[in-house]
Amino acid sequence: MTVDLLFSWLSSLTSTIEDSSILLLVAIIIPCVALFLVMAVNAIVMVYVERKVAAFMQDRVGPMGQGVGLHAGKWGLLQTVADALKLLTKEDIIPEKADKFLFILAPFVIFIGAFIAIVAVPFGETVIVADFNIGIFYILAMGSLGVIGIIIAGWSSNNKWSLYGGMRSAAQIVSYEIPAGLSIIVIIMLTGTLSMQGIIEYQSGGMGNWIIFANPFAFIAFLIYFISVIAETNRTPFDIPEAESELVGGFHTEYSGMRWSFFFLSEYANMLVVCAVAAAGFLGGWHSPIPGYFDSNGWGIFWMLSKIVFLIFIMMWFRWTFPRLRVDQLMNVCWKVFLPISLINIFGVGVWTLIFG
Amino acid sequence: MSVDQEKLIAELVEKGLSGDMDSINAIEDRVLRSKAKSALAKAKRAAKVATKIVPSEKKTLEVSIDDKQPSDNLNQKIGHMIDKKFPGSLDSELNDTHIQLKPDQWFDIAQWLKSEPSLHFDSLQCHTGMDVGDEKLEARYNFHSMTHDHYIEIRIAVPRDNAHIPSIEQIWRIGDWFERETYDMFGIFFDGHRDHRRMLLPEDWEGYPLRKDYEVQETYHGIAIPKVKEGWE
Amino acid sequence: MGVVHGEQMVLNIGPQHPSTHGVLRLKVKTDGEIISEITPVIGYLHRCFEKHCENMTYDQVIPYTDRCDYLAAMANNFGYVVAVEELMELKVPEKVDYIRVIMAEFQRIASHLLALGVYGLDIGAFTPFLFMLRDRERILDMFEMTCGARLLYNYMWVGGVSHDLPKGFVETAFQFLDYFEPQIEEYNNLLTYNKIFIERTADIGVLPPEVAISYGVSGPNLRASGVKWDLRKNAPYSIYDKFDFDVCIGDGGQGSLGDCWDRYYVRMLEVKESVKILRQALAQIPKDGDVHQAIPKKIRPPKGSIYSRTETPRGDLGFYIESDGSPIPTRVKMRSPAFTALAVLGELSEGWMMSDVISILGSLDIVLGEIDR
Numbered sequence: 001m002t003v004d005l006l007f008s009w010l011s012s013l014t015s016t017i018e019d020s021s022i023l024l025l026v027a028i029i030i031p032c033v034a035l036f037l038v039m040a041v042n043a044i045v046m047v048y049v050e051r052k053v054a055a056f057m058q059d060r061v062g063p064m065g066q067g068v069g070l071h072a073g074k075w076g077l078l079q080t081v082a083d084a085l086k087l088l089t090k091e092d093i094i095p096e097k098a099d100k101f102l103f104i105l106a107p108f109v110i111f112i113g114a115f116i117a118i119v120a121v122p123f124g125e126t127v128i129v130a131d132f133n134i135g136i137f138y139i140l141a142m143g144s145l146g147v148i149g150i151i152i153a154g155w156s157s158n159n160k161w162s163l164y165g166g167m168r169s170a171a172q173i174v175s176y177e178i179p180a181g182l183s184i185i186v187i188i189m190l191t192g193t194l195s196m197q198g199i200i201e202y203q204s205g206g207m208g209n210w211i212i213f214a215n216p217f218a219f220i221a222f223l224i225y226f227i228s229v230i231a232e233t234n235r236t237p238f239d240i241p242e243a244e245s246e247l248v249g250g251f252h253t254e255y256s257g258m259r260w261s262f263f264f265l266s267e268y269a270n271m272l273v274v275c276a277v278a279a280a281g282f283l284g285g286w287h288s289p290i291p292g293y294f295d296s297n298g299w300g301i302f303w304m305l306s307k308i309v310f311l312i313f314i315m316m317w318f319r320w321t322f323p324r325l326r327v328d329q330l331m332n333v334c335w336k337v338f339l340p341i342s343l344i345n346i347f348g349v350g351v352w353t354l355i356f357g
Numbered sequence: 358m359s360v361d362q363e364k365l366i367a368e369l370v371e372k373g374l375s376g377d378m379d380s381i382n383a384i385e386d387r388v389l390r391s392k393a394k395s396a397l398a399k400a401k402r403a404a405k406v407a408t409k410i411v412p413s414e415k416k417t418l419e420v421s422i423d424d425k426q427p428s429d430n431l432n433q434k435i436g437h438m439i440d441k442k443f444p445g446s447l448d449s450e451l452n453d454t455h456i457q458l459k460p461d462q463w464f465d466i467a468q469w470l471k472s473e474p475s476l477h478f479d480s481l482q483c484h485t486g487m488d489v490g491d492e493k494l495e496a497r498y499n500f501h502s503m504t505h506d507h508y509i510e511i512r513i514a515v516p517r518d519n520a521h522i523p524s525i526e527q528i529w530r531i532g533d534w535f536e537r538e539t540y541d542m543f544g545i546f547f548d549g550h551r552d553h554r555r556m557l558l559p560e561d562w563e564g565y566p567l568r569k570d571y572e573v574q575e576t577y578h579g580i581a582i583p584k585v586k587e588g589w590e
Numbered sequence: 591m592g593v594v595h596g597e598q599m600v601l602n603i604g605p606q607h608p609s610t611h612g613v614l615r616l617k618v619k620t621d622g623e624i625i626s627e628i629t630p631v632i633g634y635l636h637r638c639f640e641k642h643c644e645n646m647t648y649d650q651v652i653p654y655t656d657r658c659d660y661l662a663a664m665a666n667n668f669g670y671v672v673a674v675e676e677l678m679e680l681k682v683p684e685k686v687d688y689i690r691v692i693m694a695e696f697q698r699i700a701s702h703l704l705a706l707g708v709y710g711l712d713i714g715a716f717t718p719f720l721f722m723l724r725d726r727e728r729i730l731d732m733f734e735m736t737c738g739a740r741l742l743y744n745y746m747w748v749g750g751v752s753h754d755l756p757k758g759f760v761e762t763a764f765q766f767l768d769y770f771e772p773q774i775e776e777y778n779n780l781l782t783y784n785k786i787f788i789e790r791t792a793d794i795g796v797l798p799p800e801v802a803i804s805y806g807v808s809g810p811n812l813r814a815s816g817v818k819w820d821l822r823k824n825a826p827y828s829i830y831d832k833f834d835f836d837v838c839i840g841d842g843g844q845g846s847l848g849d850c851w852d853r854y855y856v857r858m859l860e861v862k863e864s865v866k867i868l869r870q871a872l873a874q875i876p877k878d879g880d881v882h883q884a885i886p887k888k889i890r891p892p893k894g895s896i897y898s899r900t901e902t903p904r905g906d907l908g909f910y911i912e913s914d915g916s917p918i919p920t921r922v923k924m925r926s927p928a929f930t931a932l933a934v935l936g937e938l939s940e941g942w943m944m945s946d947v948i949s950i951l952g953s954l955d956i957v958l959g960e961i962d963r
Contacts (some may be wrong), residue, residue, distance in 0.1 A: 058720040160601050164623075164944070174958070236714060237786055245609040245712045246948050264823060322786045324714025326945045453896065479803050483897055483908045485923040499897045499910070503819065510897065518729055531806035534933045542640070556961060557633035566641055567921075 005126060006030060011323055031129045034159050035118055044080045050316055051079065057320045070103060072316040090257035092228040095158060098254065102156035106149050107255070107262035113145030114269035121276040122196045123287050124300035135196035136188070140181055140278055143232065147173040149328045150241065153263075157254035165250025168327055169234060169241030176238075182342035183225035186349050187211055187281045200285030207289045215356070217348040222282040224338050224345070226311070229274035231330070234265060235315055237322040238330060245324075255279040271312055279307035369394050396575075397458055417485070432456050432509050435476065439466055448514060455497075455510040463513060464523035464549070470500065478502045481525070484535035486543035488569045492517045494543055498525075515545065517568075524550035542567040598626065603636050609712045609948050612736070612958025614932075623943045628936050635962035638903035647887040648674055652921060656742035658924060659960040661704055664697035664901035666960075667746035670697040672827055673898035673909035674748045677891040685879035686750050687829040690764070691735070693734070693745065695864045700729040701862075701903035702810075702857045704827060705955040709854055712952035713790050718781040725773055728766055735759060748889055750882035760872050767865055767872075774862060782858060784871050791854060794846030795938045795950035799848065805937070806930035807943075809905025813956055814840035815848035821901040833870045835863045850953040857955070889915045904928050904955060917945050926960040 001147060006027040050062070055062025094103055120135040122128040132138050154166015159327025188194060190211055191202040203209050212222045231238035242250030249255075252263045279285060284307075286300030294302070325333070436456040440447050445467055448457040458466065478500040487495040498511045498575045513522055524547035526532040536547040537556040544565035547553065554560065563574040573582055603616040610616065613634035619627040619932045639658060643651050655670045656663040661834040668690055675682065707722035730740045735756050739743040745752050762921040779789055797807070799815040811821055822830040838859035840852030895912040905927030912921040 054716075058717050059724055060720065159597065239714070240945070243714060243945070245714060248608060294592055301632060315945050320717050322715060323710065323781070323790060324791060324945075326943060328788055328943065473748045479800075480806060482906070483910055483923065483925040485910055485921075485925075487921055488911060497910070499908070503817070504644065504825065529806070530801070530937075531930050531933055534929065549753070555633075557636045559633070566638065566646075 007186050023025045032205035035129060036041070039115065039118065039269045039272070042272050043265045044084070045272055046268045046271070046312065047080045047083065047264075048077070049313075051076075053316045054320050057317070084261070087261040093254075093256050095254050099156040099158065099215040100323060102152050103254075104259075106156060107266075108152035108330070109152060110146045110149030110266045111117045111262050111269075112151060113142060114273065116145075117142035118269065118315055120196055121273060121281060122200060122285060123276075123304050124298075125197075127301060128197065131195060131197045132133045133243075136199065136277065136281065137179065137194050139196075139273060140177070140184060143270065143273060144173065144177055146270065149266075153255070154241075154251040155250070161249070161253045162251050163249045165241045165247050165253070168247075169251060172234075172238065172241060172330060174226045174239060175331060176338075178333060179224050179338035179342045180232060182339070182346060183221040183228070184277075185346055186282065188219040188348070189349050189353070190214055191217065194284075196280055200280050200287065202289070203284040204287050206217060206287075206291040207284070210282065210284040210287075213351065215352045217345045217352060218282070221345050221349075222339065223279070224342055225282070226278055226314075228320060228334075228338065229278070230315060231334070233270045234316075235267075235271070237311050237325050239319075239324060240327050240330060241326055244258040269352065271315060272308065275308045275311040275315070276304070278311055283307050290337075297354065366396050377469050389478050397418050423546040429432065431507050438476075442466075442469065455512050457512050457514070460513050460515055460522045464528075467523075472575050474503065475587035476507075477504050479504065481535065482508075483532055484532065484539060486539040486545055486567065488543065488567065490569070491515065494520050494545055494568070496522050496539060496545055520545040521548055522546070524553075526552075543564070544568065597776065598711075603742050603947070607953065608924070610958075611708070611951070611956055612961075614956070614961075616935075616951075618747045618947070619691060620944065621946075625768055625942055625944065625947055626937055628939050628947065630932055630935055632932070632961050635958045637963065639924065639963040640922055643919055645918070647917045648708065648891070648919060650917070652747065653742070653744045654794065655924075655958060656744055657912070658908075658926065658963055659902065659904065659928070659957050660700040660741060662697050662903045663742050664745060665695045665900070667702070667743065667899070668694050668828075669900040669902060669907040670909055671746045671748050672900055673896055673911055674889070674891065675895065676898050677896040677911055677913060678748075678885075678889070680749060680883060680885065682749060682883050683828070683879055683881070686881050686883070688871055688875040689751050689881065690746055692868060693733070693751075694741050695868050695871070696729050696732065696763075698864045698903045699861050699868075700726045702861050703729075705903070706777070706781075706857055707853065708950075709837060709952045709955075710787075711861055712763055712948050713787060714791060715781055715787065718777060721773075721780065722777065725770055728769075732759070732766065747882075749885040754881045755875075758912075760875065764767050765867065766926060771862075771865060774858065782855065788844045788851060788951055790945075791850035791953070794845075794850045794946050795942065795953065796846050797848040797853075797934065797938060799931070801934070801937065802848070805904070805934040808927050808930065809901065809903070810852055810856045811905065811931050812859060813838060814852040816840055816842075821899055821906060823838070825899070827900055828899075830867075832874075833867045838863060850949055852951040853955075890917050894947065902927060904957065904960070905931065924963055925961075928954075928956040928958075930959045932956050932961055 007024060010023045010027055052062045063079035076249060094100055117139050119129045120132055120138050122131070123133075150169045150173070151166045154162045154169070156165075157163075175187075179297060187199060190200045193202070200212075207213065211218050213219070234241050238348075240250075241247075242252065247253070252260055255263065284303075286304040287294040287301060288303055410481045431455045432453055432455055436447065436451040438503065439456065439458070440451075443462050446459055446462045448459045448468060470476055471578045480501045480503055481498065482501045483497075483499040485497050487497055489495045493514045494517050495512050495514045498513075499508070500511065516520060520543070522545060524532065524536055526536055526547070526549070533550070533552065534556060536550055537552070537554060538549060538552075539545055541555040541558055542555065542565055555562065558566070559577075562577070564571050566573075573584065599620050601618045603618055604610040605613045605615045615631040617627055617629040631927075637657070639654055643733055646654075646937070652667055652670060655666040659666050670949060674680075682872060702918055703722040703726040707719035707726075710716075710718040710722075733743060734740050735747075736759065737743050737746075737753055797811070797815050799812075799817050802812050802815045804819065807815075808819075816839050818837050818839050821827065823837050823855065838856050840847055840856050843855060844851045891911075891913040893913060893915040895910065897908055897910045899906045899908045901907075906925070907923035907927055908923075910923035910925065911919055912919070914920045935951060935954065939950050942950065
């Protein structure tokens with residue numbers, strides 16, 4: 001969408017340039033850079049928000065500063081900048097016995113997995129880089145690319161803790177793909193399309209039309225999807241691959257400095273993506289809750305972002321409230337609870353649509 | 358340590374004993390200097406001890422135990438019972454504070470202490486060693502019975518150069534760690550212990566620190582060990 | 591279910607690891623996630639406490655006892671001075687006894703709060719830890735108000751305490767108790783009855799009472815196994831016989847008797863009992879009176895030996911002191927409760943999973959300073 005718009009806009013500006021392939025290239029690169037910025041800004045903001053949310057939940061004030069000099073700025077606003085500077089200037093340590101090629105490769109694989117998934121995320125009626133006709137399927141597929149990076153990281157570090165972390169996350173992420181995917185099927189059954197924009201279009205016309213309120217099964221599907229994606233993004237209570245009290249740091253034990261921050265960056269990018277899918281798939285995407293009210297094009301971005309931020313806040317809330325599950329309990333929840341419920345859900349939605357649809 | 362070094366240290370100790378400390382202080386090598394100093398200290402102490410040895414009195418059991426009035430004190434009472442059940446196991450006369458046993462029958466006595474219903478000492482509260490002088494080491498056991506809520510202390514003295522006591526690690530499981538610690542600190546060997554290793558110190562540490570005649574080894578894996586100041590005045 | 595046995599892996603948990611509660615090393619043999627053998631290796635924090643004691647006067651030992659169990663330094667001071675006083679057959683003024691009990695019980699709350707909070711952290715819950723530390727901080731403030739120190743106090747001396755209670759201490763203490771009691775409910779709601787927390791702790795690491803006694807496990811760990819044994823009640827020292835409180839035991843409330851949850855919950859109950867004792871002690875404390883018994887500058891206990899036990903937050907703390915009549919003890923042996931608690935770890939954790947070992951270790955509430963001495 002955006003690429004097409006950009007291309008036509010650029011060609012109308014520069015009618016003198018005959019070769020349109022350069023323009024196409026520019027039209028592709030601009031959104032990519034923009035997406036990268038979105039991810040970077042997302043990480044910076046999220047780190048700050050996470051710190052503050054954690055602090056307020058724990059009776060602390062979090063990062064604070066008096067606004068003097070570089071002392072973390074007013075209300076600690078410069079905290080993440082300081083963090084980033086620290087990470088950039090840290091020594092880059094690669095363990096002697098590590099598999100160097102894979103060790104260096106792993107953060108990039110994870111980062112790329114998160115990055116290319118974001119391409120199909122709609123932020124507004126026209127603000128989407130590529131509206132594939134299989135958008136939601138594409139996001140699910142790309143989202144699970146990250147696990148390969150985690151396994152590579154765990155294996156190549158040549159550290160037993162990392163290996164544990166890598167193996168745990170392989171089992172966990174692969175398992176939780178299934179209930180998450182089955183919940184997405186509910187959306188697809190209701191909307192009849194795989195395109196992200198198509199799904200959002202279906203939900204136009206106020207809160208009542210949102211898929212989450214379409215029928216009770218859809219509501220359960222939303223819950224299962226949301227819990228499963230928390231597991232997929234390795235957040236508490238499902239953060240066993242990096243459980244710091246057991247596995248020191250899990251798969252990223254041996255990473256430091258900028259390489260480590262790539263894991264961090266992709267964790268927040270992944271959160272953004274999965275919450276965007278939840279917002280678009282269940283909560284009406286960029287539609288306003290009340291039809292005709294703040295529902296113009298510019299507001300779309302606002303609604304979409306606020307829904308995403310709300311869901312991310314809930315994820316943070318979970319993280320600072322719950323203890324961590326054990327690895328076998330995690331698997332039990334997935335295979336013995338979520339999977340059967342998801343299957344019944346699909347059946348239920350089918351029957352529901354047949355009767356009331 | 359090379360032969361040259363040993364010779365050098367011996368020479369320096371000679372000098373030091375005759376009052377010439379400068380030649381030791383002048384050594385450049387820190388490790389060698391500390392070695393020489395500790396050798397000197399050892400030599401000085403040996404000279405002191407040699408003049409101090411006093412012949413120890415021989416103790417004999419003056420009163421036979423059966424002649425004594427039965428007492429309410431548990432150490433007396435249970436000591437009495439032990440003497441009846443295991444004749445010849447007592448090492449000295451009974452008193453109010455503890456029961457002194459010989460090491461030979463200790464394992465059987467310990468088993469009996471736990472299994473006898475009227476005693477039922479199910480908890481080994483504390484176990485430690487003690488350097489009692491007279492070339493003897495002592496192992497001390499504090500027993501407590503949760504069911505009867507009574508308490509005794511048992512002491513077993515063994516010669517310093519041949520310190521062997523039967524292990525009770527299989528009767529009270531905590532004996533495992535307690536005995537390992539006592540072995541670590543006093544060098545008392547517990548025969549029959551299934552995991553007889555040092556507890557707190559590294560396996561290749563020399564000597565037993567809580568013996569009164571303990572000398573700190575000079576180096577450990579090539580690292581000079583700083584000397585402790587002597588006593589408080 | 592068929593179990594596939596792969597190659598065993600030897601894993602070193604520690605000496606540097608986030609949840610070993612100090613510098614402890616666990617040599618673990620694992621088969622995947624399942625632990626088949628676990629051997630604690632201790633001694634990394636050995637500071638020759640007992641050897642030092644043989645070179646110091648009785649008074650000079652007290653600061654060293656602080657550094658053994660650094661999370662309950664008051665209780666360690668208490669244990670040591672009670673032992674020396676028993677050896678000297680010394681009676682201390684009543685006010686001193688009251689101050690000591692108040693300090694010891696505040697220390698018990700502080701120590702338990704840390705234990706409970708850190709246990710939450712081991713399981714993965716971060717927030718309860720900070721909540722509990724926030725309240726522990728107020729107790730430390732009161733200690734600071736009393737003797738100037740927050741962690742290592744050297745407060746209790748043979749025959750007395752170093753300072754009298756400061757002005758306004760009793761009021762501050764009551765204010766704290768009024769604030770603190772409702773907080774216990776908050777902890778319970780946040781962590782104790784959390785479904786995930788119960789899943790992680792109930793039925794895990796069950797310690798039967800016979801095994802516990804055979805291993806000399808004491809304190810909350812023993813009581814969690816259902817043994818009603820508390821030295822404050824069963825062999826009262828100081829003035830504990832004057833107060834009305836219950837000995838809390840585990841009842842297998844969420845799983846089986848003596849599991850991790852019981853060990854956790856017994857500590858939570860004990861905090862409540864300590865509050866009860868504190869309220870009585872603070873109300874009864876004599877207004878005037880000296881806080882030093884007249885004793886000679888150089889303490890010379892009579893020849894003999896003593897084994898004296900007190901109830902610290904971690905269990906029975908025993909001091910075995912042998913005196914030859916000189917101002918320097920011949921031998922001071924510290925029988926630390928955490929030492930015996932750690933000894934049982936190997937037996938408790940075999941066959942459990944990697945994460946359970948952390949949860950069992952946390953529930954035993956060990957302090958390495960006390961184990962290695």
